[in-house]
Amino acid sequence: MPVIIKTENLSKIYGGKIKALEDLNIEIEEGEVYGLLGPNGAGKSTTINLLTTRITPTSGTALVGGFDIKKHSMDVRKVIGVVPQDLTTDEDLTGYENLMMVARFYDVPKNLANERIATLLRLVDLEEAASRYVKQYSGGMRKRLELIVGLVHDPKILFLDEPTLGLDVQTRTQMWEYVRDIQKKLNVTIILTSHYLEEVDALANRISIIDHGKILITGTPEGLKESLKGDIVQLTFKNQEDAETMKKFPEATEARDFGPNIVRVTVRNSDEVLPVLIKYVSENNLTIMRMTVQKPSLDEVFLQYTGRDIRQEDAGDVRKMMMNMRRMRR
Amino acid sequence: MSGLAPLTARELKKWYRNPVFLLTGLIQPFFWLALFGSAIDISKFLGGGAATSAAAGVIFQGASNYITFILGGILVITSLFTAMFSGVNIIFDRRLGPMGRFLTSPIRRSSIVFSKILSAMVRILVQVVILIAAAFVIPNGLVLEHGFSLLAGFVLVVTVILVALIFSSIFSVIAVRLKDMNTIFGIVNLVNLPLLFMSYAMFPPDIMASWLADAAKYNPVSWAAESIRTVVINGTVISSQVANVEWWMGSLAILAAGLVLLTYFVAEKEIRD
Ligand SMILES: Nc1ncnc2c1ncn2[C@@H]1O[C@H](COP(=O)(O)OP(=O)(O)O)[C@@H](O)[C@H]1O
Ligand SMILES: [Mg+2]
Numbered sequence: 001m002p003v004i005i006k007t008e009n010l011s012k013i014y015g016g017k018i019k020a021l022e023d024l025n026i027e028i029e030e031g032e033v034y035g036l037l038g039p040n041g042a043g044k045s046t047t048i049n050l051l052t053t054r055i056t057p058t059s060g061t062a063l064v065g066g067f068d069i070k071k072h073s074m075d076v077r078k079v080i081g082v083v084p085q086d087l088t089t090d091e092d093l094t095g096y097e098n099l100m101m102v103a104r105f106y107d108v109p110k111n112l113a114n115e116r117i118a119t120l121l122r123l124v125d126l127e128e129a130a131s132r133y134v135k136q137y138s139g140g141m142r143k144r145l146e147l148i149v150g151l152v153h154d155p156k157i158l159f160l161d162e163p164t165l166g167l168d169v170q171t172r173t174q175m176w177e178y179v180r181d182i183q184k185k186l187n188v189t190i191i192l193t194s195h196y197l198e199e200v201d202a203l204a205n206r207i208s209i210i211d212h213g214k215i216l217i218t219g220t221p222e223g224l225k226e227s228l229k230g231d232i233v234q235l236t237f238k239n240q241e242d243a244e245t246m247k248k249f250p251e252a253t254e255a256r257d258f259g260p261n262i263v264r265v266t267v268r269n270s271d272e273v274l275p276v277l278i279k280y281v282s283e284n285n286l287t288i289m290r291m292t293v294q295k296p297s298l299d300e301v302f303l304q305y306t307g308r309d310i311r312q313e314d315a316g317d318v319r320k321m322m323m324n325m326r327r328m329r330r
Numbered sequence: 331m332s333g334l335a336p337l338t339a340r341e342l343k344k345w346y347r348n349p350v351f352l353l354t355g356l357i358q359p360f361f362w363l364a365l366f367g368s369a370i371d372i373s374k375f376l377g378g379g380a381a382t383s384a385a386a387g388v389i390f391q392g393a394s395n396y397i398t399f400i401l402g403g404i405l406v407i408t409s410l411f412t413a414m415f416s417g418v419n420i421i422f423d424r425r426l427g428p429m430g431r432f433l434t435s436p437i438r439r440s441s442i443v444f445s446k447i448l449s450a451m452v453r454i455l456v457q458v459v460i461l462i463a464a465a466f467v468i469p470n471g472l473v474l475e476h477g478f479s480l481l482a483g484f485v486l487v488v489t490v491i492l493v494a495l496i497f498s499s500i501f502s503v504i505a506v507r508l509k510d511m512n513t514i515f516g517i518v519n520l521v522n523l524p525l526l527f528m529s530y531a532m533f534p535p536d537i538m539a540s541w542l543a544d545a546a547k548y549n550p551v552s553w554a555a556e557s558i559r560t561v562v563i564n565g566t567v568i569s570s571q572v573a574n575v576e577w578w579m580g581s582l583a584i585l586a587a588g589l590v591l592l593t594y595f596v597a598e599k600e601i602r603d
Contacts, residue, residue: 054603091426
């Protein structure tokens, strides 16, 4: 498959010091659903904003749909569809009017625009609501409308920045269905960001984990899980001495510190290795305070590569989410 | 793919669908007309003996009542206010989200600003028509003693349009890079009263403090108010006023052209995230 997006040392530095994105080098192929996974402030929106020409890079560049984002931003804009993190529809217009206005931005002939709008509205079950003012929409309806506004000109590439941010769990899974439908029926390449693991796991066929403006690893969800080389046993000991002894466990394919008195041990197959591990612990007189076993999952991949639990990020996210919800309701 | 047409359509839809917007835009100038227009009773000057009477006739440029005198000023002020607020309106697109869509669409960035300027012009023309109608209707209202020629109509409409262009441009340029609502509305509040009272919109220069009258000479609001005033009072551009009207309107036109160009370049370059 031909490469449709290619970045070359793409970087964005805010105010001379905040490195929002550093030397991004990725290639995305036509037809892919590429997921950018990372906690808040990782640089996901910055990446999307750069690739969609909303902001300009501090250094480096990218080719999007064959066009340079710096030199030919207008051409880039014509071939991409964007669903930014924040809502963009005009509350004082109806759903249909919003769609038609954007179609006219691209000079889509009126008949064709009407045809496409009808198809898109059907795709996200908004036919009924199309003639209503957007201010009367629920949060979920508004997000669905945002999803199709970026598609009225039949773009080759669709960017979705946190498409389910602030939605409840049910609405989120519903959104995933819509995104899958869009990908299948409209044959677009999708670049999606999220800080929900389940989301990229469910939608993307290739994932990059991003943190502090840098990509830590890229691969398929399966490949990433496999890269963990087995199950992870996390043990908290009474003291660091015990922890050090644990790191010498012979069955471990990998063992490393994970905080004070905490060790993460990777083993091939926890079901078989656990009895051996227990024996090792009692022979060496180690005192375990806490122990968890994790089968490979994206959570574990994330933890492994960023050294942080992505779910901890959710606490700080609540305020942002509430704000977003409030905005959506208004 | 300039995007100017769909964006202007959007602005106008938002305007005529919002009853509050529409009403305040019309009621406010109507109040001005009715209240300010009644503030000074020229007949009291005119009735005060031959000398005062002649003096008042000169001061008020021969207007038969104060509403006739002040109409030009009210039209210009209405135009000024509508233009100012539509210029700074761009901040709402930033705040409420649509800007994010505009920035990634293949439209000219200046279209975002010019759609606001164009829609302001349409709104202002509607307001002008309604205000003139109202001026006729209210008691002791507008008197067109010498009729109203086609040329007078031309002067009135063009002047109003130039005022709209000048002030919506100035405030668009100010609002393009500002992200804080308080700053913008602070600026609007800071300048609107000086613009208004340091001009000949409400009062004739001869009864103003001389420093104020001197300062007002350089205010485009004065030029516009005086242009419209002379055609309203005299029914056309009378020969003694030809040079004045040419000077006022010429200055307004040059100013408007310069500001529109400036707006274009600033908008194309400076509308960013
Ligand atoms: N306009 C801006 N000015 C200054 N810093 C910014 C700006 N936008 C983003 N940042 C910073 O850049 C970093 C990456 O932000 P962002 O790309 O929005 O993260 P994400 O979308 O992954 O949550 C953060 O530290 C954020 O504070
Ligand atoms: Mg973001």
